[in-house]
Every structure is written in C-alpha cells, then in structure tokens.
Amino acid sequence: MCAQIIAICNAKGGVGKTTTSINLGAGLAELGYRVLLIDNDPQKANLTMALGHTGSSLRYTMANLLFTALDYPEELPDYIQKTLLHTEKMDLLPANKKxxxxxTRLSVEQAGGVTEDGDTRPEFALRTVIDAVSDKYDYIIIDSGPKLDMLMTNALAAATQVIVPVQAHYLAMEGLTDILETVTFIRQRYNPELTIGGILLTMYQSQTNLCRSVEQQISEQYGADVHLFHTPIGASIKVAENPLFGASLFSAFPTHSTTLAYAEMAKEVANG
Incomplete structure (x- = not known):
C-alpha cells in the first residue's frame, strides 16, 4: 500500500504547523505505522532543528533532493539514502536555508513555462521525491512554511490530504480562508485527488470565551464540508519548551495533556 501523504499547511505563521507535523508523526508511529517527516520550510527549517539536528551541518538535505528530482531523477534513490535521518520511530528528510x-528556481521555471521532454515539471518536484519512497511508509507528513509559494504548491500537489492547524484566535481565520482557497486552486490545476483531512484548533484554552467562540464560528462556517478534529490542542508552555529537547512531545512529556491530545488526533487520522 502506498503512503497517505499529509501536508500540514496554513498561510499564517505561528499556528503550530511544525509542532503538529512532529507530534502527529510521533503519534502515528506509536500506533505502529511507518512514518516519514519532510521538512519543506525554507525559512527556518524548524522541524529539522526541533528534532535535534543543525541544518547548517547537514551535507544532504531537501534542497539536494529537489534539485536532483528536477535534473537527475534517476539518481534520487541514492540521494535519498544519503539524506534520510532516523529519529525516534520515524524517518526525517531534513532541510536548511538552501x-x-x-x-527560487521552481518559481523561475514555472514562470518560464518551458519543460523539455522527460524533465520534471517544477510543480511536481516534491512528488517525484515522494514517489521514490512512498512504498516504504504508511504516512508521509510534509511540514510547510506559511508562504503561498512554489514549495507549498509542491506540497499540495504531492499530498493526498491537507491538515490545517488554526490558532483559536479571530485573526487566524484569515489564514484559514487563504489556505482553503489555495487547496481549491491546487485541486483544479494539479491534484484532483487532494482532500482536506481536517482543521485542527491549536493553542486552545477551553476556559476562555474567545476560544470557544472561534471554535463555534469555524464549526458553523466550515463544519458541514470540512472535518474539525474532535480534540483541540491546548495552549501549553511545554509545547514552547519542547524544541529544546530535540524530540517529540511523546518522548519528552509522554503523559502531558498536549501529548494525549496529539495521540487522539493520530487515532482520528488513522481511522480515516
């Protein structure tokens, strides 16, 4: 069975995309699934660093793989083996500022609109990388940056579903609208099989009227068409501290309420 490919996306920063990528992956791994994490954020490579790796010290990263996918796709299996890092019960394709x-190259090639026979189209570079490994995993999780750029286009063009973390705050609603419109565009242009796996409320404080109001508004506006995950991810200082440990919440704080919330989310994803 080929992997389920989940893009974690939102057109707004600071909503918990990286935290969700790591801990959804860790939760699925705890359930016995084979998981690959892909760091697709060109700005900070937070996923790579949060799992204890320094991007500047890595010889092979996602930049190498995407360049290879564009120019020498037949060499991808060898480059992937050089790039893969093993962390906890998961594998990681790391990134850095390269x-x-x-x-930039993907954007230039897309703007040029000229692709020679046999070359990989710029929108499908990441899909080419994933195709080389998809039979080895049950779930592949792509952590993308907040920009609606060619890397996010690649993530959505490769994914089978997108999960949208949304901070339980009114201003976060704007980012939700933007990403849902982008998903519609990508589905029409590049990936008709793409589905919305769900909206995940993050940094949620159940005792506040604000969070409950935002949850109700999202449910009323999108709930008929889009799944809203049953267990919101609570606001917690442990989540902010977690990158210092270079591990998932499941390793650093296995009994914490936030860890248990991600465990419930993983079960929802696994149960479809």
Missing part, C-alpha cells in the same frame, strides 16, 4: 534557492 531550500530557499530551490524555491
């Missing part, structure tokens, strides 16, 4: 360069 990913910015490939984003």
């Amino acid at each position: 990913l910015t360069g490939i984003c």
Whole structure:
C-alpha cells in the first residue's frame, strides 16, 4: 500500500504547523505505522532543528533532493539514502536555508513555462521525491512554511490530504480562508485527488470565551464540508519548551495533556 501523504499547511505563521507535523508523526508511529517527516520550510527549517539536528551541518538535505528530482531523477534513490535521518520511530528528510534557492528556481521555471521532454515539471518536484519512497511508509507528513509559494504548491500537489492547524484566535481565520482557497486552486490545476483531512484548533484554552467562540464560528462556517478534529490542542508552555529537547512531545512529556491530545488526533487520522 502506498503512503497517505499529509501536508500540514496554513498561510499564517505561528499556528503550530511544525509542532503538529512532529507530534502527529510521533503519534502515528506509536500506533505502529511507518512514518516519514519532510521538512519543506525554507525559512527556518524548524522541524529539522526541533528534532535535534543543525541544518547548517547537514551535507544532504531537501534542497539536494529537489534539485536532483528536477535534473537527475534517476539518481534520487541514492540521494535519498544519503539524506534520510532516523529519529525516534520515524524517518526525517531534513532541510536548511538552501531550500530557499530551490524555491527560487521552481518559481523561475514555472514562470518560464518551458519543460523539455522527460524533465520534471517544477510543480511536481516534491512528488517525484515522494514517489521514490512512498512504498516504504504508511504516512508521509510534509511540514510547510506559511508562504503561498512554489514549495507549498509542491506540497499540495504531492499530498493526498491537507491538515490545517488554526490558532483559536479571530485573526487566524484569515489564514484559514487563504489556505482553503489555495487547496481549491491546487485541486483544479494539479491534484484532483487532494482532500482536506481536517482543521485542527491549536493553542486552545477551553476556559476562555474567545476560544470557544472561534471554535463555534469555524464549526458553523466550515463544519458541514470540512472535518474539525474532535480534540483541540491546548495552549501549553511545554509545547514552547519542547524544541529544546530535540524530540517529540511523546518522548519528552509522554503523559502531558498536549501529548494525549496529539495521540487522539493520530487515532482520528488513522481511522480515516
């Protein structure tokens, strides 16, 4: 069975995309699934750093893989083996700031609109990388940056579903609208099989009227068409501290309420 490919996306920063990528992956791994994490954020490579790796010290990263996918796709299996890092019960394709360069190239090639026979189209570079490994995993999770750029286009063009973390705050609603419109565009242009796996409320404080009001508004506006995950992810200082440990919440704080919330989310994803 080929992997389920989940893009974690939102057109707004600071909503918990990286935290969700790591801990959804860890939760699925705890359930016994084979999981690959992909760091697709060119700005900070937070996923790579949060799992204890320094991007500047890595010889092979996603930048190498995407360049190879564009120019020498037949060499991808060898490059992937050099790039894969093993962390907890998951694998990781890491990133660093060199990913910015490939984003520029993808944009230039898309604008040029000329692709020679046999070359990988710029919108499908990440899909080419994933196709080389998808039979080895049950779930592949892509952590994307907040920009609606060619790297996010690649993530959505490769994914089978997108999960949208949304901070339980009124201003976060704007980012939700933007990403849902982008998903519609990508579905029409590049990936008709793409579905919305769900909206995940993050930084949720159940005792506040604000969070409950935002939850109700999202449910009323989108609930008929889009799944809203049953268990919101609570606001917690442990989540903010977690990158210091270079591990998932499941390893650092296995009994914490936020960890248990991600465990419930993983079960929802696994149960479809």
